[in-house]
Amino acid sequence: MTFEKMINATNDYYLTHGMAVIHKKPTPVQIVRVDYPQRSRAKIVEAYFRQASTTDYSGVYRGHYIDFEAKETRQKNAIPMKNFHLHQIQHMEQVLEQQGICFVLLHFSSKQETYLLPAFDLIRFYHQDKGQKSMPLGYIQEYGYLVKQGAFPQIPYLDIIKEHLLGGKTR
DSSP states (O other): OOHHHHHHHHHHHHHHTTSOEEEEOOOOEEEEEEEOSSTTOOEEEEEEESSOOOOSEEEEETTEEEEEEEEEESOSSEEEGGGSOHHHHHHHHHHHHTTOEEEEEEEETTTTEEEEEEHHHHHHHHHHTTTOSEEEHHHHHHHSEEEOOOSSSSSOHHHHIIIIISSSOOO
């Protein structure tokens, strides 16, 4: 199962069990040309992104707005910084300014490890280490939290939010 499908299954679990309402944001697309070989088989042949997307997921948990990005890499010891764009960083900064909970889920597929890195720490790394090609796993382990994968939910990131980001323990 892909990382995105695991997150979607986790969010479905949270919704079904009344724990949170979190959905994947649709990417705004402008359809330019459609081919109709048959009436029932319309095919989009040309489309463009209307605007740069912000983050992948948003919703609400215990009265708190949640907004997060999900990234996956095959690398073992770092996540490429080219995966993060300035407009995403700016969006995360705006969410934090409004007291929202914002973070990134980072999945290392070769290790089958997932980390929750608070947006503050991603933003700090992005601004301090401009030009750096990747964020080392050591930085992620120091400032982020390992998400212990399970069966239901598969990626229980709300456990970390509850314990560390909602007035719980801090580092």
